[in-house]
Amino acid sequence: GAVVSQHPSRVICKSGTSVKIECRSLDFQATTMFWYRQFPKKSLMLMATSNEGSKATYEQGVEKDKFLINHASLTLSTLTVTSAHPEDSSFYICSAKGGGETQYFGPGTRLLVL
Amino acid sequence: ELKVEQNPLFLSMQEGKNYTIYCNYSTTSDRLYWYRQDPGKSLESLFVLLSNGAVKQEGRLMASLDTKARLSTLHITAAVHDLSATYFCASQGAQKLVFGQGTRLTINP
Secondary structure (H helix, E strand, O other): OOEEEOOOEEEEEEOOOOEEEEEOOOOOOEEEEEEEEOOOOOOEEEEEEEOOOOOOOOOOOOOOOOOEEEEOOOEEEEEEEOOHHHOOOEEEEEEEEEEOOEEEEOOOOEEOOO | OOOOEEEEEEEEEOOOOOEEEEEEEEEOOOEEEEEEEOOOEEEEEEEEEEEOOEEEEOOOOEEEEOOOOOOEEEOOOOOOHOOOOOOOOEEEEOOOOEEEEEEEEEOHH
């Protein structure tokens, strides 16, 4: 089956620093990747959709200057949380899809900002 | 705007019992997904339902779809402790998946 990886799985950083999270499709080409955020005991909230080679489409209320998304190749998308603050602490999950409609989810990255 | 609602949000049940989780969605959708999430983990895909009347079963879990009622159900038969998890349904909108709130299922011995 289609496999999506994320790196790192867990990151702790100081307030004011930037953190980059990578999302890779390991055995298929991902034309579209999605970034979700999940607060404890809550559902997944879509942050943005990215298509390879073009700018990401952000959901309403998501600051694009704070959450920088780059989808530079068909197997890699990155999410950079800039000038992170404690309220950015969350579980970030990416997903990817190839030619079909099914999204394949990564294992998630837990971010803790101190 | 597509909205997806699950109920119940919390479910505590005994091993061996049967129960159903309901997923309502507000507008026409191409497909309906069910996922399982264990604490601290990402989503595990359970089922994708593509058409009216679709029924899929895997072990003690069975999912069905009624597109006319805009309703999907996840039925648990003879629950066992290992099925304790949070279950999400998600409906495919025009450009994105829209998730329900999740149902936290606890199965007690």
